[in-house]
Amino acid sequence: MTESFVRVILTFIVLIAIIVILVRFRASKPGRRSRDSLDILKEKMEKGEISKDDYEEAKRKRGK
Template identity: 55%
Template sequence: MPTEMIIRLILAAILFVVIVIILVRFRRGKSNTDARDSLEIMKERYEKGEITKEDYEEQKRRRGKA
């Protein structure tokens, strides 16, 4: 009987650790993303000359920010 209880405790601890690891990775993935939105990136590319003004305006229009 005590052996069964020890096995259950060990399995519960392993399950708890796995859940914590999954939650930490999920949160880190959300907060670790660059806070810049795609329009800011397009603006930077426009300023560097990588895209034309028409491309930038089109992307702005598609996102409903024009």
């Protein structure tokens, strides 16, 4: 009886650990979003690192 009880408890602990890991992995940090490649190119265009034509070409290639 105690062996099966220990097995159930260990299974429960492992499941809880997996759930906690998945939740932390998938949770996005507040105020932080993933940056799209076009967002990065737009920032570069605004800083003058690339031309507007380069940005428009990249945008066209992406189909947006």
